[in-house]
Amino acid sequence: MKTSFFHSRNQQLDLIRQYLEDLRSEAVRSQPPHQIILAGDLNTTMWSPYYQRLVRKTNLKNARSGFGILPTWPTPGTYATIPRALTPLLSIPIDHCLLSHGLDVTDIHVGTDTGSDHRPLVVDIRVP
Template sequence: MFVLPWYFSKTPVVDGPSLKLLHVNVLSSNTEYDRLITLIEIEKPDLIFLQEVTPEWVAGTERLLEEYPHAHVEVRRRNFGTAAFSKLPFDSIRHIDSPPLAHPTIVATMTFNTEPLTIISSHPTTPIKRFSYHARNEQLESIAERANQVVGKVILLGDFNSSLWCSHFRKLKASTGLRNVRQGFGILPSWPTYLPFAMIPIDHALVSDGISVSDVRTGMRIGSDHLPLVITLTL
């Protein structure tokens, strides 16, 4: 009952130029940098958003700047560094410190097909204790408010540490009016890769009206406990 609807009711794809995004939680302790590079060479995305970026991951992905010269990297302690790489120029890109733990959220704007587009990438904390549960929920509320402030089309993505069925994720979706890109493509479990028969979808992408989803799927393993999310949109 909770799974089948995700395999139906796919939104019709409209005509227009396509934009391919890659979201990956790389796992801060993972050192298999070349597997990410191989994934990128295979998928050839236009934009890449990484989470759990460490100084070692910055060094391991430096070669991306040759093909993806438009970038923003914010390294943080533990598991909350973040980065964005793009073949296309940004109009602006920055990070904001999302409450309550000041974890960085990337907010990027660009002009695509002559229209403004905002992309927000965020990584709320893992809700394993009472405090972190409330902290995750507050960050989800914060990024929902940020998305609601956008004028124009918006893409919201990241490791939200909440499943499709989490009440706080559903609240974010309802409060923004954004559509889950998974609709019609299945639940696409993304974590944890070390328990393949117990994986759940906690890496997400949501889009506003005027953006249609041509394809969404999980990508090849790169040594992380998360699978990548590969999204092709038409704008």
């Protein structure tokens, strides 16, 4: 992958962070406070400093916490250069669900193959 991909991805994460910070500022002024769920393909793992800054600055929590790593990419057989048997060893978690601390995850798991190069992250959330 070209370095421009990573630069672009990191810029997008910063824009998401700025948007969520603005949204949170607005939510603080509202009654009752808004709950936030950010879910999708962020193309980065939770070990990335850009991901960690997003979580820290927005005060969102990783839905995976306490449930394991739950890798979502790549799906076995998607890339001919990766032998199917090695895919589980090389898989990484780049699809995420981040949510407000007032929301509780009751279950989270990686869903079945849907034909994409990613597997879905299926999250059950309890809203108070």
